Amino acid sequence: MITIEYNDEAFEYDAYALTRSFFPGEETAQRIMGADAEADSVRIFSDMEKRFVRLVIKAGAVFDHDMGWELSAAASTEREFKWKWKLFFYDCLSEYTGRILPWGALTGVRPIKLIGGIMAEQGREGLEEYLYDEYRVSRKKAELGIRISANENALLKPYEYKGHSLYIGIPFCPSRCLYCSFLSYDYTKMRKHVAEYLDCVEQELKAYAEIMNGERPSTVYIGGGTPTALDAAELDRLLSMACEYADAADTDEFTVEAGRPDSLDEEKFAVMKKHGVSRISVNPQTFKGETLKLIGRRHSVADVERAFEAARTAGFDNINMDLILGLPGEDVEDVKHTLDRVAALVPDSLTVHSLALKRSSKMTQWIAEHGAITGMDHEAAMGYALQTAEGLGMEPYYLYRQKNIAGALENTGFAVPGKYGIYNVLIMEEVQSIYAIGAGTVSKKVYTDGSGKIERCDTHKDLSLYLSDIQAMIERKRRLFGEDK
Ligand code: SF4
Incomplete structure (x- = not known):
């Protein structure tokens, strides 16, 4: 256990995020400095007025020797000083551990937004050195x-600061995956609530059409959960509503997250085709059967291949596959x-995730019982993923990072040209409003006046609260999008 x-x-968030990245798998706690330093502690004493920070590592079981550093930068503003401190903190931990992190001192989820902003301001020349x-x-x-x-810029041009996209969340799955942190109820157990849930989605869609004055969305994404966990008749109703109101x-x-192969059959593919769904995801996560069992996926490797081939036979020509490295x-x-x-199946796009440990997932409990996940050379695995995607004629086109992400790496979307997941880029780069419908979803209004202002509103994560409070959920969106969308 490391105590910060x-x-x-002022330094709480960055100190925690970087310490977790340098010492993955170590439990990390934070506290206001007491009289005595705990063993295995990172002590940060700062005086913001004097722009001074002292950093001391005190050894115990995790750290093997004491060490200390000081930073003084009297002339800088508070903002500049905080950034200098972050870099200083990164360099100290790097010196102490002998490790470097691929994304350095960057701890945010949207590094591409930052890189794009710098490139727009100062151009391409010397950017690697600057970064x-x-x-x-x-x-x-x-x-x-x-x-x-560069790929994102080209893709986002038609959507930047105009229009909106629509998201519909379906919070049901065939079973809960070990690493899942999304809103996901067991479809079989919750089946009696599905019709009522779809009634609420319909109310939301009716209100959406009215609030947005019938403006057609640029893209529609139905995610969750697993929308295809619904039976064929329920899926038919959901897609009919999306077509009628949006x-x-x-x-x-028009994307449907058909993620779980154990939720798919020919009838559902036919339903999606009938309603004009243009892009789907069939997600293996891994082709190791043993791992699929361990992570609670309840489908085999052969099921993934069968589902993929059935989707192709049904006529889908834009199929994404999600993978997780570090399981x-x-x-x-x-x-x-x-x-x-995966390469043998030749999907149209590939989303390669590095495993992220979320407190709300069952994985946290699994690690407490079985120990930290070790043994993976994450950079080598990610390098092979890049090589495979390029071999399939794909380009990397969006990227984001998460807290507690394996190898301090990233999640990357690759696609063959013309088969990009536009919604994925829009949600990540925040250049277009997203109207989100369903339990546990977040709507985002991106102001179009160039101010960069973004406002959000969410809906209840608890299913029964969402169902009983549907009018209030709609009103929240009326307030957000109603007047000046
Ligand atoms: S399929 Fe996705 S949403 Fe459903 S339990 Fe697994 S990770 Fe969660």
Whole structure:
């Protein structure tokens, strides 16, 4: 256990995020500095007025020797000083551990937004060097980030600061995956509530059409959960509503997250085809059967292949596959095996996630019982993923990071040109409003006046609260989008 002790909360978030990245798998706690330093503590004493910070590592079981550093930068503003401190903190931990992190001192979820902003301000020349000097971003990640930023720019042009997209969340799944932190109820157990849930979605959609004055969305994304956990008749009703109130079939992209192969059959593919769904996801996560059982997916490797082939037979020509690198018990060879099997299927896009540990997932409990997940060379696995995607003629086109992400790496979307998931980029780069319907969803209004202002409103995560409070959920969105959308 590492304890971070500080006298000033100004550094709390960054100190925690970077310490977790340098010491993955170690439990990390924070507290205001007491009289005595605990063993295995990172002590941060700061005086913001004097722009001074002292950092001391006190050894115990995790740290093997004491060490201390000081930073003084009297001339800087508070904002500049905080950034200098973050870089200083990164350099100290890097020196202490002998490790470098691929994204350096960057701890945010949207590094591409940052890179794009810098590129717009000061141009492409010398950007890799700048990203290293200012943020310690490795050359490899800087090059990847610059490449993705250019791809995103081209993709986002028609949508930037105009129009909106629509998201509909269906919070039911065939079973709960070990790593899941999304809103997901067991479909079989909750089946009696599904019709009522769809009634609420219909009320939301009716209100949406009215609030948005019938403006057609640029893209429609039905996610969750697993929308295809619904039976064929329920799915038919849901997609009919999306087409009736949002013209979903006539938008630039109509995606259904058909993620779980154990939720798919020919009848549901036919329903999706009938309603003009243009893009689906069939997600293996891994091609190692043992891991699928361990993570609670309740489907086999053969089911993934069957579902994928059935989707192709049904006429889907834009199929994404999601993978997770760093699952328990897997090493680089397992990841290579998965990627080789994926390549043999030739999907149109690939989303490669690095496993992120979320407190709300069952994985946290699993780790407490079985120990931290170790043994994976994350960079080598991610390198093979990039190579595989390029071999399939794909380009990286969006990227985001999460807290507690394996290898301090990233999640990357790859696609063959023309088969990008536009909604994924829109949600990440926050250049277009997202109207979100369903339990546990977040709507986002992006102001179009160039101010960069974004306002959000959410809906209840608890299903029964959402069902009983549906009018209030609608009113929240009326307030957000109603007058000046
Ligand atoms: S399929 Fe997705 S939403 Fe459903 S339990 Fe698994 S990770 Fe969660």
